[in-house]
Amino acid sequence: MATVCLSGGLVEKLHACASAGFDGVEIMDADLVAAYESPEEIRTLCERLGLSIDMYQPFRDVEGVDEDTFADNLRRAEAKFDVMERLGTDLILLCSNAGTATIDDDDLAADQLGRLADLAAQRGIRIAYEALAWGRFVDDYRHAWRIVQRADRPNLGVCLDSFHILSRGHDPAAIEEIPGEKIFFLQLADAPALDMDVLQWSRHHRLFPGEGDFDLTGFLGHVLRAGYAGPLSLEVFNDTFRQTAVFRTAAHARRSLTWLADRTALAERRDAGRLLDAQHAHGVDFVEISGDDLHDLDQLLDQLGFAFRGRHRSKPVRLWTAGGARIILNEQLRLESPRLTGFGLTVDDAAQASRRAGSLGADPVYRRTYRDEVELRAVASPDGTEVYWNDDDPETGWVSEFEGGTAVAAFTGDIDHINLSWAWQDFDEAVLFMRSVVALDAEPVAEVPGPRGLVRSQVMRSPDRVVRLPMNLAPPTAPVPHRHIAVRVEDAVAVARAAHAKGLGFLPVPHNYYDDLQARFALDADLFETLQSLDLLYDRDAGGEFIHFYTPTHGGVFLEIVERRGGYDGYGAPNAPVRLSAQRQVSTWTDAHGSGTPAERT
Ligand SMILES: O=C(O)c1ccc(O)c(O)c1
Numbered sequence: 001m002a003t004v005c006l007s008g009g010l011v012e013k014l015h016a017c018a019s020a021g022f023d024g025v026e027i028m029d030a031d032l033v034a035a036y037e038s039p040e041e042i043r044t045l046c047e048r049l050g051l052s053i054d055m056y057q058p059f060r061d062v063e064g065v066d067e068d069t070f071a072d073n074l075r076r077a078e079a080k081f082d083v084m085e086r087l088g089t090d091l092i093l094l095c096s097n098a099g100t101a102t103i104d105d106d107d108l109a110a111d112q113l114g115r116l117a118d119l120a121a122q123r124g125i126r127i128a129y130e131a132l133a134w135g136r137f138v139d140d141y142r143h144a145w146r147i148v149q150r151a152d153r154p155n156l157g158v159c160l161d162s163f164h165i166l167s168r169g170h171d172p173a174a175i176e177e178i179p180g181e182k183i184f185f186l187q188l189a190d191a192p193a194l195d196m197d198v199l200q201w202s203r204h205h206r207l208f209p210g211e212g213d214f215d216l217t218g219f220l221g222h223v224l225r226a227g228y229a230g231p232l233s234l235e236v237f238n239d240t241f242r243q244t245a246v247f248r249t250a251a252h253a254r255r256s257l258t259w260l261a262d263r264t265a266l267a268e269r270r271d272a273g274r275l276l277d278a279q280h281a282h283g284v285d286f287v288e289i290s291g292d293d294l295h296d297l298d299q300l301l302d303q304l305g306f307a308f309r310g311r312h313r314s315k316p317v318r319l320w321t322a323g324g325a326r327i328i329l330n331e332q333l334r335l336e337s338p339r340l341t342g343f344g345l346t347v348d349d350a351a352q353a354s355r356r357a358g359s360l361g362a363d364p365v366y367r368r369t370y371r372d373e374v375e376l377r378a379v380a381s382p383d384g385t386e387v388y389w390n391d392d393d394p395e396t397g398w399v400s401e402f403e404g405g406t407a408v409a410a411f412t413g414d415i416d417h418i419n420l421s422w423a424w425q426d427f428d429e430a431v432l433f434m435r436s437v438v439a440l441d442a443e444p445v446a447e448v449p450g451p452r453g454l455v456r457s458q459v460m461r462s463p464d465r466v467v468r469l470p471m472n473l474a475p476p477t478a479p480v481p482h483r484h485i486a487v488r489v490e491d492a493v494a495v496a497r498a499a500h501a502k503g504l505g506f507l508p509v510p511h512n513y514y515d516d517l518q519a520r521f522a523l524d525a526d527l528f529e530t531l532q533s534l535d536l537l538y539d540r541d542a543g544g545e546f547i548h549f550y551t552p553t554h555g556g557v558f559l560e561i562v563e564r565r566g567g568y569d570g571y572g573a574p575n576a577p578v579r580l581s582a583q584r585q586v587s588t589w590t591d592a593h594g595s596g597t598p599a600e601r602t
């Protein structure tokens with residue numbers, strides 16, 4: 001772990017690395033310079049914590065300069081070699097010159113690196129030369145390797161950093177042409193696919209492996225096939241991770257490395273460090289809403305046509321269902337306003353899913369259960385939202401613990417998707433959590449316009465696409481992140497009509513939306529009239545059509561009813577701005593006028 005990834009002072013960072021299970025660190029020059037502890041004290045602390053100091057970094061701007069400047073560079077280097085001796089580490093990272101280089105000449109660069117290496121050799125120090133993506137004359141790892149070959153010193157090798165290579169689109173396959181023992185160090189970082197200045201991208205937007213768009217499994221495969229046997233180190237410059245609690249970020253980073261090592265072990269057919277096979281979810285078992293008083297939600301579910309299936313035998317928990325859509329209302333937690341606090345997934349082997357989650361460092365959740373009740377296996381996601389696994393038929397299993405319900409649902413449904421919003425500091429960790437612990441795949445990041453700006457959104461889904469979790473970034477001002485449950489039905493128009501008849505107020509859709517819909521799709525008159533009269537939304541893609549509507553929000557939750565016609569594969573994203581604006585309209589009106597919705601006014 002590079003200490004630059006974490007928040008706080010050097011001593012805290014080292015404690016956090018050790019407690020997360022790292023066995024070595026790259027110490028950042030800036031972290032040491034700002035520390036009150038001497039290099040000897042840091043060395044002792046690392047020894048006691050069981051951390052090796054695998055590298056000291058970075059040293060900058062050595063090669064491609066005139067002789068006077070180079071002489072000063074050697075003087076600077078000697079001072080850092082002194083510090084390394086006191087720290088007890090023998091490897092230093094040298095970044096390709098991005099600041100002072102004036103002479104573009106590989107022979108000169110090789111000569112200067114060679115002379116630096118000779119100076120280092122007198123102290124038993126090795127140098128790992130890294131091509132920065134924004135280096136002045138050397139910005140490609142293949143170029144750095146050519147210079148290292150030309151210098152031809154035993155204590156001079158390369159440092160490979162996935163960010164510099166993949167951000168520039170350089171083919172990592174040529175890594176296999178470098179002998180493994182000349183790769184002195186490996187730094188791993190993921191990143192979102194952005195089109196921006198590469199230095200800014202690197203310094204602010206790197207992510208832990210599994211959180212971005214880089215193919216790190218493929219990358220690491222090339223490095224291992226080259227014969228590299230040194231540490232796998234994370235070097236992630238990211239403003240969010242520098243602001244979150246240091247122990248938590250270290251644990252999060254460790255999960256990322258465990259996951260990547262496992263994926264690569266699979267790809268490379270190595271068995272070392274292999275996790276249990278992932279359990280792919282094949283359905284949503286239930287979604288749970290918690291709050292102090294959930295009677296408004298009882299009413300909402302009743303109006304939508306859900307069946308009340310009863311109360312739990314031993315807990316203040318109620319169950320509503322419609323076909324395979326099971327919604328639990330839980331009044332055990334003393335939350336002031338309702339929140340979506342958990343969901344269950346069906347898998348082949350729940351015990352294995354939870355053992356694998358444990359190996360990935362996920363926090364187990366304990367729910368009070370009695371001997372004659374079904375054992376619940378769950379873990380807590382980054383913001384505490386609980387994820388359960390079930391490998392039984394729910395109808396004969398946990399559902400039978402609910403008693404006293406009689407009604408039959410007005411329709412059959414299924415959970416189509418669960419929309420989860422996350423606070424800014426939890427989002428990246430949530431992507432990794434869903435990918436690693438919950439074994440979902442990540443779709444590319446999208447941006448949805450809303451009244452408060454563009455909202456970052458990313459869909460996570462099971463390989464068979466049955467379980468879908470669109471995730472988005474909650475506005476920083478929201479007191480509770482809004483989340484919703486989308487229920488798929490055969491006939492959304494019929495469900496809407498019946499719900500209207502039972503007095504359910506929908507989110508009012510602006511007339512302008514329907515004008516625009518007609519302009520885009522030229523719908524037939526009947527369908528158009530139906531949509532408009534019932535406040536329904538519509539979308540179409542190459543595969544089919546989508547009809548949907550949203551209920552009003554209760555605390556932080558609302559429901560969506562969706563109908564997929566043909567092979568429609570989206571989530572009505574083009575309608576999200578209209579939904580967000582309608583929700584804002586309702587809450588603005590409520591804030592200003594106390595209660596009620598515009599729909600109730602008309
Ligand atoms: O942003 C930088 O300057 C920087 C420094 C050291 C590294 O290893 C690196 O990848 C980037």
Ligand SMILES: [Mg+2]
Pocket residue numbers: 130161187235
């Ligand atoms: Mg680096």
